[in-house]
Amino acid sequence: MSSPAKDVESTVDKPPQRALSPEILAAPIVIADDQEINLKLIGAFLRQAGYHNLTFALDGEQALEAIAAKTPVLLILDIMMPNLSGLELTRMLKSDPSYADLPVLVQTGLSSAKDRIEIFEAGATDLVTKPINGPELISRVSTHVERRLLIKSLTEWRQRVRSELIAANKMQLELLPAGDLLAALKRDHGIDIASRFISSTEMGGDFWGVMKIGPDCVGVFIVDFTGHGILAALNTFRLHTLIQGMEQVPASPGEFLGALNARLKQLLPLGQFATMSCFYLYPEAGRMRWAAAGSPPPLLRDPAGGWTPLASAGVPLGVVAGTVYPTSEAPFPKGSLLFLYSDALTEAELPRGRLGEEGVLAVAQGIDMKGSMEDRLAGLIAPLKGREGSLDDDLTAIAIGNV
16 A cells, blocks of 8 residues: 555644664554554654654555565554454464564554453554554654564574584584594504594584604594683684694603693683693504693503593693693503593583592493494493583593504
């Protein structure tokens, strides 16, 4: 329907109003009423307030066509209309996901409590009673338009952030060792690795990797930065860049941690740090060397079936400049299994309480060593089964076998 004549506007006093932004005044509004004089009156009120993107309809069917064409931010609606009543139209809109959140401002002469309840149960957002009071109408329209635009803006922002986080999460996962690299380690060195990385948010502060240190040596490390989320994830990218930028991998795990600590102490803001364990594995020689910086104690299973917690004390990276990290050594013959994990496992709250380091060791002592390395890893983190989506911290777990 074309815009009604503006002859009513000259008879309507312009009410005082607060300043509204051009975006609000340009917002599309659909007005439906079977009485043209009511359309003219509402149009006059809105135009004098500065609203200018108005579309008018004489019944519910015309209103539906206008809504599909204009995608309004507000529908002003009469209840008693031919062809399709206001209540029927409101119910149709609220049942359609595309329009379910469209604000509906009902203007009606019905005044009983029963009528009002029926209007709101149909899905109306708000109502004004006839005869229409201009300042009240403008106030309600402005409130709903502002709210609608704010929600729209927040929704778009959330979708954009969500999309960016998904892309960043994909980038972070790409930092982890790829399947073809792990397959080559098993083929060429007899090192069989299974891993699990579960972020408590879209992005996490855990990170692990492998390094070819020499013809007979493979390096494996696990890192857990303070916190989780975007800031912790950015630190994993920092660390990855530092490691990739090393011209030569230090000769020992302790020197490796020392070199990273020196750089992270310069880069990390006060209060941020990382726990880390680094292992140099010599599968053919059946031995390993390691150093730790405050990480949870790794577990080593010997071929006879005994599990031993390894020393992991040490100052976290990025805290104290010049920290020396001692290197330890232990046998790692064929049939050995090394289990590395972040503290999300020890801090997991179970029905009987926190799992703790002793609980992790007890779980390890009871796992079935048959099956693949993936099966063994699943057994090692079995207490978290079914709780992966509700972790309070990021989880990294790695099972490493000398096969």
